[in-house]
Amino acid sequence: MIRKFKLLLRNNKILLIIVSIVLILIVLSIWGLSKLESFYRIMTIAMLPVNLLVSFTNAAAFVFMYVLFSRSGFEKLKKNKIKAGDIAVSFKEVIGLESAKREAFEVVQLIKDRKQLQKIGGKIIKGILLIGPPGCGKTLLAKAIATECKVPFLSMAGSEFVEVFVGVGASRVRNLFKKAREYAYAEGACIIFIDEIEVIGRGRSFSYMGGGEEINSTQNQLLVEMDGLDNKKSNVIVIAATNADDSVLDKALLRPGRFDRKIAITLPNLKERERLFGFYLKKVKVVPEVKVCRLAKKAVYKSPADIENIIKEAALIAVRKKKEVIDIKDLSEAMDRIDLGMETYIDMTPKELGMTAYHEAGHAVAIYLMHPTDDVFKVTVKSHHGSLGLVAPFPKEELQIEQREELLSDIMVSLAGYVAEKIKYNTTTTGVSMDFSHAMTTANNMVWKVGMGNGGFVGDFSVIPRKEMSQSLKEKLNNETISIINSCYAKIEEFLKTNWDAVDAVAKKLISEKELDFDELEEVMKTVGKRKPKPSEYNALVGCAE
Numbered sequence: 001m002i003r004k005f006k007l008l009l010r011n012n013k014i015l016l017i018i019v020s021i022v023l024i025l026i027v028l029s030i031w032g033l034s035k036l037e038s039f040y041r042i043m044t045i046a047m048l049p050v051n052l053l054v055s056f057t058n059a060a061a062f063v064f065m066y067v068l069f070s071r072s073g074f075e076k077l078k079k080n081k082i083k084a085g086d087i088a089v090s091f092k093e094v095i096g097l098e099s100a101k102r103e104a105f106e107v108v109q110l111i112k113d114r115k116q117l118q119k120i121g122g123k124i125i126k127g128i129l130l131i132g133p134p135g136c137g138k139t140l141l142a143k144a145i146a147t148e149c150k151v152p153f154l155s156m157a158g159s160e161f162v163e164v165f166v167g168v169g170a171s172r173v174r175n176l177f178k179k180a181r182e183y184a185y186a187e188g189a190c191i192i193f194i195d196e197i198e199v200i201g202r203g204r205s206f207s208y209m210g211g212g213e214e215i216n217s218t219q220n221q222l223l224v225e226m227d228g229l230d231n232k233k234s235n236v237i238v239i240a241a242t243n244a245d246d247s248v249l250d251k252a253l254l255r256p257g258r259f260d261r262k263i264a265i266t267l268p269n270l271k272e273r274e275r276l277f278g279f280y281l282k283k284v285k286v287v288p289e290v291k292v293c294r295l296a297k298k299a300v301y302k303s304p305a306d307i308e309n310i311i312k313e314a315a316l317i318a319v320r321k322k323k324e325v326i327d328i329k330d331l332s333e334a335m336d337r338i339d340l341g342m343e344t345y346i347d348m349t350p351k352e353l354g355m356t357a358y359h360e361a362g363h364a365v366a367i368y369l370m371h372p373t374d375d376v377f378k379v380t381v382k383s384h385h386g387s388l389g390l391v392a393p394f395p396k397e398e399l400q401i402e403q404r405e406e407l408l409s410d411i412m413v414s415l416a417g418y419v420a421e422k423i424k425y426n427t428t429t430t431g432v433s434m435d436f437s438h439a440m441t442t443a444n445n446m447v448w449k450v451g452m453g454n455g456g457f458v459g460d461f462s463v464i465p466r467k468e469m470s471q472s473l474k475e476k477l478n479n480e481t482i483s484i485i486n487s488c489y490a491k492i493e494e495f496l497k498t499n500w501d502a503v504d505a506v507a508k509k510l511i512s513e514k515e516l517d518f519d520e521l522e523e524v525m526k527t528v529g530k531r532k533p534k535p536s537e538y539n540a541l542v543g544c545a546e
């Protein structure tokens, strides 16, 4: 009780000052009444409300100025404080991230057992750093820790500390830790969550012009506060999150006793994406035919936040179409919107439509029948981002490295649009420029950087300054690049000629339907007796059980 009262007094200093001023004024007025002559008494009585009004106005102005100047420390913190119990994020809601969750659970156990730990002279952890790409659950995990421990959660983003004026950031850090110590004092422990720590925790060499001094003073204050956390008394735990590599952070922050625990947060793999789709689809009404496996396959490299977003977007699309439940088309449209951007309308002549359809059909058939690691998730002659048509390939599973065969397939797929135009119309269009540039860049990198040419050149030649390279070496390497392009061209030309029935069928369907999904493309391929090669036919293929 006394502790709570003390805390109330500490937190309400301004209120205390106002009450004191008003009390002093009342006492002075009463004293005046008893001392002065009757005329003055009447005047004093008459002036009393005016006096009170003036003092209230003064006090209000004072409070206003205080709030204005300390908006940073006081107001923001109040807003950012979440009481224990207000954030109800259970560990079950954090999908995937198994090893991160295991480490986080250890931290929870330490916070829960803090009394026992203190009895034997141990200290709970001061700082935990969550490192990983955006939208993968860093904030969610920090909240799950606070929920599980039932302790207050103060959260602030790195960018909220930084202002134009030097010293403001440092004072915000001071305020944050002061509040955290108070909450910890009142409620046993407190978690501070600092998102985007890289904004204030950048290494000195990374501090950019302007703002550098302010960032340094903010960072110094953070170091001082973390060193000052005597967890035997205060039980304040700082969890920081960053999207950046931890090498960007100042070494001083990573020293023992500061952020000495690092937890890696990663993008979900295929199985985790399936669970994420399952988890978020349960929250909406969806037709039973939707296969989470197929969705997960399409969503390679997507974060959990992206997946949640796809389902939200699909719900909006379904509502707009006045449907009661979300269906596969809505989900596919939602994914397209996120991946390809909104469709734009370009009026094409029938000839342009035909050429675009054959061009895209060439790409699509090449990916479908011969690319070991890519699938077609959409082929369209509708315009997105100003392009007339496109084939959206997606890797069957995230790849960390690529083999020579995959790169050669990439080049052949890039050239397939040009080849299809030429076979059908005996002429070609300017629509191939991006494809050529992609093919040339891939071939160039194969030869110059990773020793994948045909002529036995091994090494990364791009590190040698061009001026210092002999003309003949440059010529040989460039000839290698051209020879890769030429041999890929010959192969894809032969391949498309052999499979022309497939290209023709896909192009015709595209002209009538404008757009084909993976399943629709598969249907067209079946009509000409073509099937997707089995996983065992490509070594690098990672399939999903269907």
Ligand SMILES: Nc1ncnc2c1ncn2[C@@H]1O[C@H](COP(=O)(O)OP(=O)(O)OP(=O)(O)O)[C@@H](O)[C@H]1O
Pocket: 093, 094, 095, 096, 097, 133, 134, 135, 136, 137, 138, 139, 140, 141, 195, 241, 242, 243, 304, 305, 306, 308
């Ligand atoms: N592992 C996960 N399981 C379930 N949902 C998740 C997961 N990760 C993220 N989400 C969803 O995405 C939203 C955003 O995630 P969160 O804010 O935790 O990401 P973050 O890693 O902190 O991102 P940022 O670096 O952009 O701050 C969450 O509110 C949640 O709805």
Ligand SMILES: [Zn+2]
Pocket: 359, 363, 417, 431, 432, 435
């Ligand atoms: Zn193309």
